[in-house]
Amino acid sequence: MQMDIFTLLPGVFAPYLDASILARAAKNDLIDVRVHDIRAFTTDRHHVCDDTPYGGGGGMVMKPEPVFTALESVLGSPPACKVVLMTPQGRVLTQQLAYEYAALPRLAILCGRYEGIDERIREHIVTDEISIGDYVLTGGELPALIFIDVISRLLPGVLGDPDGASDDSHASGLIEYPHYTRPQVFRGWRVPDVLQSGNHAEISRWRRQQSLMRTQARRPDMLLKADLTDTDRAYLRSINPEADPDLSKKNET
Ligand code: ADE
16 A cells, blocks of 8 residues: 655654654555655745745744645555545544554555644545544654554554454453463463463453453443444443343333
């Protein structure tokens, strides 16, 4: 998958991309992340990319000309792929959304800076707007890295384990079960016996129940959308019949 990043801080991407699992993904041609410096597309002597807002007020606004020139020079006009703006005003990124973007062959990501971007960028060249959560960062670069990371690890071959992403918290609509590795006893704390039993059916059942229990305790909202079997619902009722009236309503239907 090709990802074209448009930013005023091109230097922040390589340190992460070159150090993580994504470096191997790039080496194996599974992802091709290209970082474009918006400032390089300015035509004035001082390479100005921001200006004061019409109507007054504080802060600076990202100018439209360098952004349009950058996007159109690299992606064509109109752009050959989706142009995603990282912004706290966008749709909040979820695992489900990540799967949708991971299915695309190419994606452009625009990182906002300053107090905002000229609205004409948003109206006439951006196709999608994504937020990584309900908080505001100083720019879209960290959100873009998160977006790239979330998408990349879903691409076939990026994780060593082919099932690597399917057990994740959120992949199934539930929080993931707990993991243990050696030693069997650490400071007196034992690994649960079931995990050493060799009984794969029992292990699967225990893990599913742990996921359900954790999700009910930490993110009961997720249970309303999760794909639950009758066995799952019976288990949830057995551990906490009162926990969620909506869930018991859902069980009756
Ligand atoms: N830019 C600033 N804050 C952001 C957020 N929460 N998500 C995406 N882009 C942003």
